[in-house]
Structures are given as C-alpha cells and as structure tokens.
Amino acid sequence: MAQYSAEVDGVFLALADPTRREVVRRLGRGPLSVGDLARGFSMTLPSFMKHVRTLEANGLIRTVKTGRVRTCALRRERLAVIDDWLAEQRREWEERTDRLERFVTETKEHDHGP
Structure with missing residues (x-):
C-alpha cells in the first residue's frame, strides 16, 4: 500500500504544475524533442x-537521446495510476452514500413502524 501511495503521490506531484500538464497534453499527440x-x-x-x-x-x-537531440514520449500506461486511484475513491464514496441511504431508510421505517 505504501508503494502504491508513493506512486500516486509522485504522479499527482508531477501533474500539479501547469507547465508539466501542458507537456503531457502535447506529448499525448506524439513524441517531441525537448x-x-x-x-x-x-x-x-x-x-x-x-x-x-x-x-x-x-x-x-x-x-x-539520439546524437544531440533528446526526444520525449508519453508513457500512457502510467496514467492508469490516476485512473485506479480515482476508481478507488469513487467506490469508497459510493459505499458511504449507500450506507447513508440505508441508514436513513431504516430510520424512517423504524420511526414510522407499527
């Protein structure tokens, strides 16, 4: 879990800067030289x-690096770290809202019961 957390932290840290996000966006269209x-x-x-x-x-x-030119390419599979983290967060919040809904429903039924 700690390794996964460090990976997520690193990816979010890298994407926290608008310049780096723009670089990722540009590289999404294909490799470019620095x-x-x-x-x-x-x-x-x-x-x-x-x-x-x-x-x-x-x-x-x-x-x-080929000769004097350094070319950058996006590692798209690395973005899966963010997808996985977001899916985990979404699951947790859906479970919480489901529990809240059950609690509210059961409380209403108990209050209005026989």
Whole structure:
C-alpha cells in the first residue's frame, strides 16, 4: 500500500504544475524533442529541463537521446495510476452514500413502524 501511495503521490506531484500538464497534453499527440516542447514556454531551457526531469522521474514520460537531440514520449500506461486511484475513491464514496441511504431508510421505517 505504501508503494502504491508513493506512486500516486509522485504522479499527482508531477501533474500539479501547469507547465508539466501542458507537456503531457502535447506529448499525448506524439513524441517531441525537448527543443520543440520548450519552444512553447517562456522560460530558459535549464528551467524547462527541470520539468522534464520531474515528469521522467515520476514515470510519466520517457526520454531518449539520439546524437544531440533528446526526444520525449508519453508513457500512457502510467496514467492508469490516476485512473485506479480515482476508481478507488469513487467506490469508497459510493459505499458511504449507500450506507447513508440505508441508514436513513431504516430510520424512517423504524420511526414510522407499527
């Protein structure tokens, strides 16, 4: 459970920044070089590379260097961590609301019983 929690925390941490979310969105259309990705942001390349490293460290992207060009690609399967976490939250809340509904129904029936 602790390993799963650390994975979820890392993915959410990586996606907490709007620049990194935009990088993920762009890479959703296909791999791009760091230079092409960085072109759309008003920051220095070293600052942009911090975002790339954060995304890579948390498993959301993979980079490959060929010659002088570093290409980034989205690891779509890593987004499943978020899907799994959200499904778990949804299940918990549905169970809670189901219990609340049963409690309210049973209380009404008890109060209005014979």
